[in-house]
Amino acid sequence: MDTVTKDTIVQQLTQLTSPDQVNLDPDELKYASLDFYRKYPRARKIYQAPIPVAIVYPENVEQVAAVLKYANDTGVNVIPRTGGSEIERGLESAREPHIIVDGSRLNQILKFDPEDMQLTVQAGVPLKQAEDWLNEKGYTTGHLPQSQPLADFGGLVATRSIGQLSTLYGGIEDMVVGLEAIMPDGRIVRIKNVPRRSVGPDIRHIFIGNEGSIAFITEVTVKLFPYLPDTYHYLAYTVDTMREGFHLLRDIVAAGYRPSVIRLYDAQDWSQFYPKHAEKPVLIFRTEGPQPLSDATAGAIKTMVESSDQTQPYEPLDEIIDWFKHLTWTQKEVDAEVNQLEKTPFVGFTTEVASNWSEIANIFEAVTTRVKKEIPNLYGIGGHSSHSYVNGTNLYFVYAFIDAEDDPAGEMARYHDPINKIIVEETLKHGGTMSHHHGVGKARAPFIKEEYGSSYWVLKTLLKSFDPKNTMNAGNIIPLEFWDETD
Structure with missing residues (x-):
């Protein structure tokens, strides 16, 4: 590995693909060294992670195979990438030298x-x-x-x-x-x-x-x-407490109903959308599918929710229907956030977890209490449930803070990592999982042993069996310092 130089890597990648498939642009290499976990320093053009030697764009399966084999034979770390919307430091490299293998030209x-x-x-x-x-x-x-x-x-x-x-x-x-x-x-x-x-x-x-x-x-x-968009039904209610909201989500799913959207927002989280209607938590539903099924599901949910003495219909419902149209982030929203971060030290992030119904409200309360108590310059923390199952649901914590020092390079250590740590600690303490759908990356990798418990051996054995030289995104999921330990 010590004998592999950057020039040699570039030369080999060019031979395995072609010159126009190997990107050496310094600005693009810097940008590619980070993902959205460090969006604040990246917006200020502060790059704290190792810079890749190159970004290579294979155009067929054979080229992917050739590049991976070369990297495996020479000890070059490979960071796979396609869309690039990772938010858990999965696109950062923990070992050098490294290349990014970008699959965007495999686009058929x-x-x-x-x-x-x-x-x-x-x-x-x-x-x-x-x-x-x-x-x-x-x-x-x-x-x-x-x-x-x-x-x-x-x-x-x-x-x-x-x-x-x-x-x-x-x-x-x-x-x-x-x-x-x-x-x-x-x-x-x-x-x-x-x-x-x-x-x-x-x-x-x-x-x-x-x-x-x-x-x-x-x-x-x-x-x-x-695809049956004409069969959609929208329903929305305010609910007096998050605990009652969780109970209603549980009862609906446990009864066998499957709306496409079933959400519960606390007032703090909902205030980012409609602050004038954020006095209480909000329940939101959408049903779809064949018309009789969508009608029946909507009718049953309406009956169940309105049977609670802690709910009230959300008005105006048109707000909810309009809100549904803005559930995804395009490049326009990403660019707008970058523009804001360039100018002001107001930073917002999310961390999502999941647990069984019996513990989900306890996790929400424990996390929000600790974060408010322990994190300085906090603008606010709230959350919502957006993915429910017969035995539990997720929690999507949304939080923001003012970087009072206006020091993007130190923001992660002062704010983001400590908040993440509190969320993970409280979730694991209550028997939940530290990641529902954002993955582990390198941001949550330090907690992987606590997450897996006695089954950690299975995970590590699996990864080491298929990637014994640790050339595929080394340090992802399992930190480098855990890799060579005897378990």
Whole structure:
């Protein structure tokens, strides 16, 4: 590894691909060294993480395999990337030298199969592009993450993402039928597209959520659903307390109803949208599907929620319908936030977790109490539940602070990391999981042993078996200092 120079790496990448597939632009390399976890210093053009030697853009599977094999043979760290909307330091490198392998030129829709209700795409196909294309044909993937306009399929699968319609359609793990991936040694593996198998462990889940630590995903097949926007029903209520709101979410899902959207906002979180209507927590629902099913689901939810003496209809409902139109972030919103961060030290972030129904309100109260007490210059912390299951739900904490020192380089250590730590500690203390859908990256990796407990050995054995040289996003999920420990 010590003998591999930057010039040698660039020369080899150019030979394995072509000169116009190897990006050496200094500004783009700096920008690519960070993700949205350090959006504040990046907006001020402060780059604290190692800079990649190059960004390489493979244009076919064979080139991906050749680049990964070269990196594995020489000890070059590989950071896989497609859309680049990562927010947990997953795109930072923990070991040098490193390259970014960008899948955005693997951008073909390979097969549309309406009979088997499947779509096969390359990893670099933008989700928004595919979804718009499908909608015109009367279909949908059912996947609507906030990052939809920015995200590509490879990253969505690699981070085990979830969309805002998940209570009806499921997370990405429920949508993926089969996939193709390249292992660190260049081996190409394919998992065929069938509805279900009972032939040993479901190896799709080795790759779904691997965060670039096991393989580079090059192709994905997902399920399709009918696209029926004319059947939507919207419902919204205020509720006296978050605890009552959680109880209502639980009762609706436990009874078997599956609205596409089922959300609970505390007043602090809702105030960022409509501050004049943020005196109490807010419940929001959308139903969809075949008209009789959507009608029945909406009717049942209305009956259940209105039977509580702690709820009141939210008025005007048009606000909620308009709010639904702005659930995703385009590049325009990203640019606007960057512009604001360039000028003012007002910084906002999110951290999401999940737990069973019996503990979710306790986690919300414990976290918000500690953060308000322990974090200086806090503008506010609130949260919402946006993904519910028969046995529990998620919590999406939203918080903001004023960097009083106006020191972007030190912001992460003074504010972001301590808030993240409080959220993770309280969630794990109450038996929850420290990440519901943003992944681990390097931001939450220090807590991976506490997250897994006695099953940590299984995780580490898995990663070391498939990537023994640790050349795939080293330090992601499992920190470097844990990698060589004897467990």
